[in-house]
Amino acid sequence: MPAPGKATINDIARLAAVSKKTVSRVINNSPLVRPDTREKIQTLMKQLGYAPDPQARGLAFRRSFLIGLVYDNPTAQYIVNMQYGALDALRDSGYELVVHPCDSNRDDYIDGIRRFALQQKLHGVILIPRVSEDDQLARALREIDVRYVRIASIPLDDPAHMLHTQERQAGVEAANYLQSLGHRQLGLITGPHRYRSSIERGGGFAHGLAQRGIELTPDYVFEGGYTFESGVAGAEYLLAKSPRPTAIFACNDEMAAGVYKAAMRRGLSIPGDLSVVGYDDSPLATQLWPALTTIHSPIRDLGRQAAQMLLAPEHAPAPTQPLSVTPHLVVRDSSQPPPV
Template sequence: MRRSGSTIKEVAQKAGVSPMTVSRVLNNQDVVRETTKRRVFDAIRELNYRPSIMARSLANGRSLCVGLLYTNPSHGYLSELLLGTLSACRERQHLLVVDKPDEDLLRRDPQYVEQTFLRSSIQALVVAPPLSEDAEFMAKIAAAEIRYIALGPVHWGNGLSVCIDEIAAAEDMTSHLLELGHRDIGLIRGPAAHAASALRFEGYKRAIEKAGIPVDERLIADGNFDYHSGREAARRLLSGDKKPTAIFATNDDMACGAIGFAYEQGLRIPRDLSVVGFDDSPSAAANWPPLTTIRQPVREMAEIAVGLLDADIMTIAPDQRQRVVPHTLVKRESTRPLLD
């Protein structure tokens, strides 16, 4: 493949059009015929052309145009992710472009990924879950030969990724509730599209089974990593014939939703019900009572990811390409020992 130093004039010559037409295609203007667009994109692919909107900042040879891609529904997670990415990009004088890809187009249009990045000067990507766990999407990113860092527990071949040990973290939280005397521990799982949902469920099961307690499906409810789904899951758990004395919501947004529903039912937290979360997002400390949770250092993980974009992957040993960051059990006022 040709080096990426091609010019817009070379692309125009290859496609048999004017440089102005190439510019219109790159800016997604509707005045260009589809057949012409295809010729332009074919030329861009062959020449490996990357338009430069930041030539001045790239002059020092270090700065990058970094794309942050997300489809995660959790506002708490996204705020920490954005703050960490912004901080690291500012420190390194990188330009940051934040994008939420169109999920329908991702599924329907096989050219969506390639055309989206060929129209920009994005040179590197930080990809957040669940997008970073989508095999088809990540294969397209790899095929486009754009360097990337995947956040989350799924590691792709020879790529780089940053995560925590999701199973160990969920096991630690469940063990904490068991140490407080709880035996009927409800779990609010996240959406199936997130690999972390299954891993956190596995950690919950391991702790329960180690305590000699069978996993009871009546104590399991599904959510979508947002406040509303946490409320609905808590309603199902607290309305069933097997009521939990503690609820482990596998992210903070759902935990806050569970607490909100419990209050509406006249339950006092933690006197009548202990509730814990996962992530230690800003809402965890701001909630009342402040939420016991697992701290997933999303901001620091994002900073590490941006730092790795500067690295030469060939100098990193294969067993070091997935960076596992420590988690922390943060104990606050939403839990208490179970009273007999």
């Protein structure tokens, strides 16, 4: 019996009285192994502390056991939560996560992602906004036969490749909530218009208000950049309006934090003079004072589900509808009825 941690695939095969190929099939979750044989081999691997080498497995199967996470400059906390979720799914699977930032403003960014996928022999790729919204990138990954999952605010692909975040409905919920408090003079700070999430969040907010007879005019909408600085600029713009909005919906928490700063500069209290609602429910939401009312986006759960989709057997039945998650409003202390 080899010492724990020193066993090889040949040792496992010999002790289980099976072929090396059968052990390899168990390692790679092949359905072509009887349940009792699978259990015996897995028990031996656990007893002997045997862990297959990802690089060696990659050479044997002409691919690596790596999942790529590709992103283009979202907030740092968003990326951290997405990674945690993906790692939750990959734990004990034999797969590892590789993170790849890119700049989608560059003409050659798709070529760069293609090279990354080929050089790493990726098993699959998780695409998050905004790169997930690029049909040309999805087409390039299909051409090189790399599996992918797109996380996006609207269905953009076959259900097998999609995780739908339902951000328009979340915008509607924010509008309904503020209107229910009695606010009728409202402002909106969106993200960049080239981001589909910005269009859906802001569009949902405007639609929700319109359903209740409240018009959100273009001069009460400011295009931000999903950054703290753009939240400050947006709030300065909106708070200079006459009449001044009594509530502002910022399409992420960092911009909402910028609204706090602009309000403080003007001597306005939150929520006494101005109610504020954000989006994401990042740790920042509870670090602000007063704590921020915001839309909770299950980012970690998105990362977990996306990784699980890539780990599913290739012969598994394809879903007929995109998987989705449902954001929801978390009411805290930054919102109340408007001042009389």
